[in-house]
Structure formats: structure tokens, C-alpha cells
Amino acid sequence: MDRRSLLRLAGGLSLAGALGACSRNPADEAGSATSSSTSPAKGTMAPSPSRRSQLGVEYVDGSIRSRHLKGAQAPWLVLYPPDHHPGDRIPVLLTLHGTGGDQSTPWALRWPETSRALQSEGLPGFACAGIKGGDTWWHPREDGTDSAALVTDEFAAVLRGLGLDLSRPAVYGYSMGGVGAIYLGATLGTQRVSSVVAASTPFIPSFAESRGAYDSQADFEEHNIRSLWPRLEGLPVRIDIGDQDPFLQTNRDFIPTARPAPEFHVSPGGHDSDYWGRMALDQLRFVARHF
Numbered sequence: 001m002d003r004r005s006l007l008r009l010a011g012g013l014s015l016a017g018a019l020g021a022c023s024r025n026p027a028d029e030a031g032s033a034t035s036s037s038t039s040p041a042k043g044t045m046a047p048s049p050s051r052r053s054q055l056g057v058e059y060v061d062g063s064i065r066s067r068h069l070k071g072a073q074a075p076w077l078v079l080y081p082p083d084h085h086p087g088d089r090i091p092v093l094l095t096l097h098g099t100g101g102d103q104s105t106p107w108a109l110r111w112p113e114t115s116r117a118l119q120s121e122g123l124p125g126f127a128c129a130g131i132k133g134g135d136t137w138w139h140p141r142e143d144g145t146d147s148a149a150l151v152t153d154e155f156a157a158v159l160r161g162l163g164l165d166l167s168r169p170a171v172y173g174y175s176m177g178g179v180g181a182i183y184l185g186a187t188l189g190t191q192r193v194s195s196v197v198a199a200s201t202p203f204i205p206s207f208a209e210s211r212g213a214y215d216s217q218a219d220f221e222e223h224n225i226r227s228l229w230p231r232l233e234g235l236p237v238r239i240d241i242g243d244q245d246p247f248l249q250t251n252r253d254f255i256p257t258a259r260p261a262p263e264f265h266v267s268p269g270g271h272d273s274d275y276w277g278r279m280a281l282d283q284l285r286f287v288a289r290h291f
Contacts, residue, residue, distance in 0.1 A: 055112045068150040077103040081115040081125035091126040098175030102132040109280040123288035138180025139223040142215040168194040170287045186228035195236040195290035203250040237262035242269030
């Protein structure tokens with residue numbers, strides 16, 4: 001979020017206003033290791049994935065011309081853990097960005113340091129994948145876009161083509177992406193997802209307060225994560241929120257009543273890249289333990 005948005009939040013921005021001001025790409029805010037080399041030029045189609053290395057991390061990137069985004073390009077990125085390389089069959093964490101974000105979410109999870117920490121603790125290695133899905137809230141929309149299907153159809157095919165184990169991936173999302181992570185976990189279920197982690201998630205209470213996240217009352221009733229929550233039964237779920245986050249109250253209203261009950265953490269921080277980066281190691285430990 002830019003400085004003006006933060007000041008508005010400090011002045012008591014409503015839920016509707018906060019939804020309209022969900023964060024930009026956290027990797028850009030944090031000055032992360034991403035560079036132009038990780039994102040194919042807009043409007044181009046990478047003929048094949050590119051294999052690269054940065055900060056000691058091997059990764060593969062490319063782009064999909066997605067029919068689920070009406071032909072738009074969807075750049076993607078896969079980071080590998082220490083001592084693993086493109087072509088290795090290892091599990092995958094799918095990451096979903098917030099509004100204004102892109103495929104670089106894995107870098108925002110401080111992957112070079114967090115992946116090495118997981119290795120030092122003897123936890124299983126896994127790849128961390130991100131894709132740019134646009135700002136359509138990770139579910140089917142009336143205009144024909146469907147960023148959820150982008151992930152489960154086209155991106156899943158790419159990941160399988162890389163040799164990764166996609167039998168039961170984990171799903172992570174922040175802000176709008178947290179809504180998407182819960183949506184995918186609830187719709188795919190325990191047989192197809194290993195765990196769900198959602199950070200800074202707006203548990204939108206009604207269509208009237210959704211600020212463009214849903215097209216209609218019917219869309220809200222079919223796709224909102226409060227209604228879908230019971231489908232998470234049997235699936236490990238972790239929810240994190242900062243004590244200065246504008247969506248804190250929606251979490252405190254819903255999570256105590258949620259069944260099944262998730263692992264729930266309120267920690268110091270706001271709705272920003274610093275908070276997401278600081279929480280990443282604990283969240284990725286949760287992911288690794290449930291593969």
C-alpha cells in the first residue's frame with residue numbers, strides 16, 4: 001500500500017475502503033531479489049521455460065497465454081530449495097498474490113533464507129511457485145475470467161511438465177490471495193491439497209461490503225470463503241493476521257466461530273510486506289510439516 005493509503009487506514013478506513021486499497025506486490029515493496037529477468041515482457045509468449053539462478057536459488061520462469069484470462073499473459077515462477085534442481089520430483093507450494101501483485105510472491109516469502117532454514121531443521125524440501133492471476137479474486141467471474149482455473153488447469157499442467165509432484169500441493173495466499181488459498185482448499189479438498197496458509201485475509205461478511213470482490217449477491221453466496229469454510233474439514237489450515245491490519249476485526253469476528261477450527265495467529269504488524277516476510281518462516285514450517 002502506498003503512504004496515502006496507509007494514512008487513510010490509520011484514520012479509520014472502512015472494510016470497503018480497505019478492500020479497494022489492498023496491497024501492491026510485496027516483493028516490490030520489500031526491494032526483494034526479483035528483477036526484470038523473472039518476468040517475461042508484457043504481451044510476449046515465452047517459447048519455453050527459462051532456467052536461472054539468483055542469490056543461490058535455482059529457479060525456472062515462463063509465461064502462459066491463458067484462456068482463463070481471455071488470452072492475457074500470465075507470467076509464472078518456480079523457486080527450488082537448496083540441493084534441488086529443475087527436473088526434481090518434489091512437492092509444491094502454490095502462492096497466490098494480493099491485488100496488484102504478480103508471480104514474484106515466492107521471493108516475498110524470503111525464500112533464500114527461509115528455504116535454507118527449513119533445510120537446516122531437517123524439514124522436507126519443496127518448490128515454491130507463483131503466477132500472475134490478475135485482480136479477480138481467484139474465483140470465476142461473470143466476465144469469463146477464472147484465475148482459480150488458471151492455477152488448477154494451465155499452471156498445474158506447467159508444473160507437471162517440470163516434473164514436480166502435484167499430487168497434493170500446499171496453497172498460500174496473502175490478502176486477496178488468502179481468499180484464493182481458502183477457496184482452492186475448500187473446493188479441491190483434502191485429497192488434492194496438503195495444507196492451506198492464509199495471511200492478512202479479508203473475511204468479507206457481505207456482498208454489500210465486498211467492493212468488487214464479487215459480481216453479485218449470487219456470486220458472493222456461491223464463492224465467499226465463510227460459506228465454503230466447512231469444506232476444509234480434515235485439511236490443515238493456518239490463518240495469520242497483524243494486530244494493526246485493517247482486516248483484523250473480520251478475522252476476530254469469524255475465526256472463533258469457524259468449524260473446523262484453524263491454527264490462528266495474531267502477531268505484531270500491519271498489512272504490508274514487512275509483516276508477510278517476517279511471518280514466512282513459521283508459515284513455511286507449517287507447510288513443510290504437512291507434506
